[in-house]
Structure formats: structure tokens, C-alpha cells
Amino acid sequence: MSPKERRSKIMESLATEGRVDIIQLSVVLNVTPMTIRRDFDVLEKQNKLIRTHGGAVPSQALIHEKTFELKSNISVQEKKMIAKHAVSFVSDGMTVLIDSGTTTLEIARLLKTHEQITVITNDIKIAAELMGSKLEVIILGGRLQTETGTLYGSLTENILKSIHVDLFFLGANAIHSSFGITTPTIDKSSLKREMIRTATETILVADSTKFNQKAFSKVCDLEDVSTIITDQQLSEELMEKYSELAEIIIAE
Amino acid sequence: MSPKERRSKIMESLATEGRVDIIQLSVVLNVTPMTIRRDFDVLEKQNKLIRTHGGAVPSQALIHEKTFELKSNISVQEKKMIAKHAVSFVSDGMTVLIDSGTTTLEIARLLKTHEQITVITNDIKIAAELMGSKLEVIILGGRLQTETGTLYGSLTENILKSIHVDLFFLGANAIHSSFGITTPTIDKSSLKREMIRTATETILVADSTKFNQKAFSKVCDLEDVSTIITDQQLSEELMEKYSELAEIIIAE
DNA sequence: CATTAATATGTTCTATATAAACATTATTAT
DNA sequence: ATAATAATGTTTATATAGAACATATTAATG
CATH class of the missing domain: 3.40.50.1360 (Rossmann fold)
Known part of the structure; x- marks a missing residue:
């Protein structure tokens, strides 16, 4: 599984579960906790989640992705x-x-x-x-x-x-x-x-x-x-x- | 300062700063980090914040409620x-x-x-x-x-x-x-x-x-x-x- | 296709944060 | 005043985070 895939799965979990656990993810995705941590780092920098102690929750920015309209020709x-x-x-x-x-x-x-x-x-x-x-x-x-x-x-x-x-x-x-x-x-x-x-x-x-x-x-x-x-x-x-x-x- | 007051101050910090640090709060509010942790526990159970490693961020619920900061006090x-x-x-x-x-x-x-x-x-x-x-x-x-x-x-x-x-x-x-x-x-x-x-x-x-x-x-x-x-x-x-x-x- | 470079992952170790258990200090009630 | 209760501090054990390094995997290049 590619990193991209894995991160996408993490985000999916996050969306459905509301919160995720590092250890649990590492077991499910068959990687070490360290890899999950590094994924969290990446996703956090993209403002997609907020890291907690031992896990993560979805970021507020992600919740309301509102794209207001532009006027243009x-x-x-x-x-x-x-x-x-x-x-x-x-x-x-x-x-x-x-x-x-x-x-x-x-x-x-x-x-x-x-x-x-x-x-x-x-x-x-x-x-x-x-x-x-x-x-x-x-x-x-x-x-x-x-x-x-x-x-x-x-x-x-x-x-x-x-x-x-x-x-x-x-x-x-x-x-x-x-x-x-x-x-x-x-x-x-x-x-x-x-x-x-x-x-x-x-x-x-x-x-x-x-x-x-x-x-x-x-x-x-x-x-x-x-x-x-x-x-x-x-x-x-x-x-x-x-x-x-x-x-x-x-x-x- | 009463626990209620202190927690209210924590929430205020959270609203204005976006995120708070346990150590810094413990210095400003003149209590031990442990007390801040216990405050976090209480506030987290009330869905008012999300604990992170070493600190906390406002909960999604609060972010959207723009009235929170004003209504609180x-x-x-x-x-x-x-x-x-x-x-x-x-x-x-x-x-x-x-x-x-x-x-x-x-x-x-x-x-x-x-x-x-x-x-x-x-x-x-x-x-x-x-x-x-x-x-x-x-x-x-x-x-x-x-x-x-x-x-x-x-x-x-x-x-x-x-x-x-x-x-x-x-x-x-x-x-x-x-x-x-x-x-x-x-x-x-x-x-x-x-x-x-x-x-x-x-x-x-x-x-x-x-x-x-x-x-x-x-x-x-x-x-x-x-x-x-x-x-x-x-x-x-x-x-x-x-x-x-x-x-x-x-x-x- | 082999070799190198780049990327990703795993491992180990250390610093730090958390959480539990207990001790101490304030508050409140009687 | 005294006991009961709540709040806070202290100590210690455990878990997590993060750094540094090692290894494996993938992509790029000749």
C-alpha cells in the first residue's frame, strides 16, 4: 500500500470514526506506529487533522470546506x-x-x-x-x-x-x-x-x-x-x- | 481564583490564541501542570476542547459557534x-x-x-x-x-x-x-x-x-x-x- | 538491466508528557 | 471547632513523541 493510499485510509477512518488511535491504525495498516506518526505529521501540515496524545481528530478546516462563488466572465x-x-x-x-x-x-x-x-x-x-x-x-x-x-x-x-x-x-x-x-x-x-x-x-x-x-x-x-x-x-x-x-x- | 474562573480563562485563551500550552498556562494561572490537565479533562468531557500532546485546541463545535467567546462571559x-x-x-x-x-x-x-x-x-x-x-x-x-x-x-x-x-x-x-x-x-x-x-x-x-x-x-x-x-x-x-x-x- | 539516488519505513534510544496513587492544603458543612 | 469534601500538589510509573540512525523499497538514470 502506498503512503498516499494509507493516508487516504487514515482520513477515511477519521471521517467515519471521529478520532483514530495510532496503535490501532498501525495494526490495521500493518506499519509501525512511527510511520503513522509521520503520516500524521504530513496530514497535520496539510491542516487535515489535529494530533492528540496517542491519536488524532479531524481538523476544523476540513469540516467546512466552503467554496464561495466568484464572479467572473x-x-x-x-x-x-x-x-x-x-x-x-x-x-x-x-x-x-x-x-x-x-x-x-x-x-x-x-x-x-x-x-x-x-x-x-x-x-x-x-x-x-x-x-x-x-x-x-x-x-x-x-x-x-x-x-x-x-x-x-x-x-x-x-x-x-x-x-x-x-x-x-x-x-x-x-x-x-x-x-x-x-x-x-x-x-x-x-x-x-x-x-x-x-x-x-x-x-x-x-x-x-x-x-x-x-x-x-x-x-x-x-x-x-x-x-x-x-x-x-x-x-x-x-x-x-x-x-x-x-x-x-x-x-x- | 476558583476552578471555574480558571477554566473560563483557559477557554478564553483558546478562543483568542487558537491553541494553548499546558506549561504556559500553568505559569500564567499559577497552578501546576497537573491542575491544568485536570481542567482539560473536565473541559474535554464538556466537548469544549480537544487535548493535544502538551496542550489543547478548541473543539470543532466551538469553532463554528462564533457566539461562544461573547456568550461565555x-x-x-x-x-x-x-x-x-x-x-x-x-x-x-x-x-x-x-x-x-x-x-x-x-x-x-x-x-x-x-x-x-x-x-x-x-x-x-x-x-x-x-x-x-x-x-x-x-x-x-x-x-x-x-x-x-x-x-x-x-x-x-x-x-x-x-x-x-x-x-x-x-x-x-x-x-x-x-x-x-x-x-x-x-x-x-x-x-x-x-x-x-x-x-x-x-x-x-x-x-x-x-x-x-x-x-x-x-x-x-x-x-x-x-x-x-x-x-x-x-x-x-x-x-x-x-x-x-x-x-x-x-x-x- | 544494473546501479545510483531518492523515498519510505523500521529500530533504537532519549526526552517529555500523561496518568495513577497518594499526600497536602483549602472549603464547606455540621 | 471538627469532620467531611473538594481541590491541588507531589511523586512515581508508564506511554508517547521525536530524534537519529539503519534498512528496505521505489524511482530514475545510464
Whole structure:
């Protein structure tokens, strides 16, 4: 039996029994108590259970897995796909900066079960999503845009100047082959620019509807991001056009 | 302190901190670990907590009952009363810093309808409450305590050093005539101290159950706050005792 | 297919927490 | 005041957790 299988069986027991005993599990699953302990360690880090003395109980996070709806033009499914590819760039020990947005929110959801990752964000909805997780979460301070939950302004930018991250997931309103990446307000573009500056690597996550669009204020050129992740709705024509400017990954 | 009181304090810690440690509790509550264990036994049988190795976490049942913390000691009504008196200190154009906490959350709720006020906070639940308002809201950055939604740490304190506010609403876990104001963790007390420092005036808001209590780490002396607002449950005896140390307002 | 690297599991040992039994101290009732 | 009861402290034995190391299994590579 694979570790994955065994852990799945542990979770099953946990769900049906309400609590499990290390010794009992070790007998049933034919492994030593130590192995069960190590399984508990793994599952606890994923917030799936709470270890007790001699056993474990289900975690509260597991009880109410509520996924509240997002409003968006593109299906959630596509954003989830993009997010799934995005998180494959993240590995243990990394410091990851996550921009505000709906696609980036999906990234945060997927990262929630990871371990050993520091997440930094300027979006309090992302922060809310990460409540209850075992991640190290840093919120950038700043002015709150009360309609969207985004933090921005000079305070936010100043804080960014004092930190550095390995990876930045950039969200975008508009992407254009010659105009580059643009946003509706100068504040936001200035902030995103600062975020790019402070990151070793920037990955742009944007669904296909954002391509060939331009907004008011320029963030950066396409050359400034290392990778673009988008969905399979991107036309062949656009795909070729943008491939010359940046590495494009189609999430499917 | 009676066993009932002590158990109530354990539950309070559990609600605010998310998890408690037997040794730390035994130090704070001045009893042996064995006594805490016996308290855990009692509380576990009442389904109020789950024992872990070396400590305890709140039971699932309690997590979902948001009312638990409020219902256990003092009614929401009393916190609302305190908040109502608190906001009378706020006038247009002011910059107000709001500490994390349930009473301070009520203050934020009342301020929501104001317009010409700048609110600064380290609590993302307060931030969430102020979403959609016309207020100028500033979130202090920092490390997120994912169980409670509180921001803290050196980053938070550094940001505080670069700003200044007119008024600070301080929340407290424990108030004692000789020990002053204390909190369960050093991180929190350090942050609160910095908040006090950066404010022209500090008002302590705390329901009557917080009086004559001590927690682990000292924030400041009672002389360091200009006013204390509490509820009418405060006994005559305590009222007189604390009146000598600070101006006390009974919200009724 | 053999060999290496990586992962998973088992074993042993030590530190720590738990739990039981008993002793002591507070509370309460009579 | 005294006895009875409850609460807490103390000591000791047992069990668990966790670290460190050894072994086995699986995956990856040439």
C-alpha cells in the first residue's frame, strides 16, 4: 500500500470514526506506529487533522470546506487550471508574492495545503482565504480599496522596498503585444511595477480574454515577465504572436 | 481564583490564541501542570476542547459557534455599549488606530457610517468589516496570525514607526492594578506598546471581566492610557481601586 | 538491466508528557 | 471547632513523541 493510499485510509477512518488511535491504525495498516506518526505529521501540515496524545481528530478546516462563488466572465474552471500550472512553479522554502485578483486567489487556494512556503500579498481576500492555514502569511500594509479588498499606495510600495521574494504571480487587466501590460489606474501600475522589481522571477497569470487589450497605465513590457500562463481559449494566432515576446504556457 | 474562573480563562485563551500550552498556562494561572490537565479533562468531557500532546485546541463545535467567546462571559450588548461610548471620542478629520479584538470590532462597525475619518488597523476582520465603506482605511502590514486574523511582528512595528495617529483604541486581555495591562504573548504586547507610542491619545476598551487579571507579557502601566471604557458590571470595589490609576468610564 | 539516488519505513534510544496513587492544603458543612 | 469534601500538589510509573540512525523499497538514470 502506498503512503498516499494509507493516508487516504487514515482520513477515511477519521471521517467515519471521529478520532483514530495510532496503535490501532498501525495494526490495521500493518506499519509501525512511527510511520503513522509521520503520516500524521504530513496530514497535520496539510491542516487535515489535529494530533492528540496517542491519536488524532479531524481538523476544523476540513469540516467546512466552503467554496464561495466568484464572479467572473471566464469560468472558474479555467482560472483553476491556470492556477494549477502556476503552483507547479512553487517549491518548499520559497517566498511567493501574490498579486490581488481572482486568478491569483485560486493560486492562494491551491497553496493553502502546501507547507514551508511564505506567502506575501496585498489582497485581503487572499488573506481571508489563507486563514486557518499553516502557511507563513505576510500582508503588505497600505491603503485599502474598500470595494475590492486591494491594498495599494505609497505605504505598500515602501514596504515592498524592504523585502525580496523568489517568485511573483502577477495578475493583469490588459495585455498587448506592443503596449505591454497595462492597468486602469496609475496607482496600481506603479505598485505592480514595484512588485516585479522586488521579485527574482515574475509569472503573469491571465485568462485569454485579457490579451490584445490595453488599459490606461503601463506596468511593464512583456519582456519583463519570465512566463505567461493562460487558458486554452487563446487563439492560435495570438499564441504565435505572443510567443515571440515571452514564454507562454497553455493550462489545460 | 476558583476552578471555574480558571477554566473560563483557559477557554478564553483558546478562543483568542487558537491553541494553548499546558506549561504556559500553568505559569500564567499559577497552578501546576497537573491542575491544568485536570481542567482539560473536565473541559474535554464538556466537548469544549480537544487535548493535544502538551496542550489543547478548541473543539470543532466551538469553532463554528462564533457566539461562544461573547456568550461565555459578557454579552455582545455590553461590548456594543462600550463601543458606542468609544466612538464619541472620534470626530471628523481624525486619524484613528484600532487594535484587534471583539470590542474594537464593534467600534469599527459604528465608525463604518462616518466619512471623514481615517482608520488604521492590524486586524483583517476589522478590515473586512470596513469593506464597502467610504472611510479611508489603512491596513498595517505584517505577519498574519491565521487563526485570529491579527497582524503582528517586526514588520508591523516598523510600519507603525513611520506613522502617527490622533487616537488609539486599545484592546486588552488582562488588566491589573499593579501589573498593568498584559497579553498572552510577547509579540502582541510589544506591538501594542508600539501602537501606544505612536498615538497622541490611547483609550483602553475592555469589558469588566478583564479586570484584576494578569496574562503573560506586559504591555504597559495603567498610567499610560488616558481613559478606560468598560461596562457597568464592574464592581464598586474595583471601580474605586482603578479610578485612582486612570479615568474610568462606565458604558451604560 | 544494473546501479545510483531518492523515498519510505523500521529500530533504537532519549526526552517529555500523561496518568495513577497518594499526600497536602483549602472549603464547606455540621 | 471538627469532620467531611473538594481541590491541588507531589511523586512515581508508564506511554508517547521525536530524534537519529539503519534498512528496505521505489524511482530514475545510464
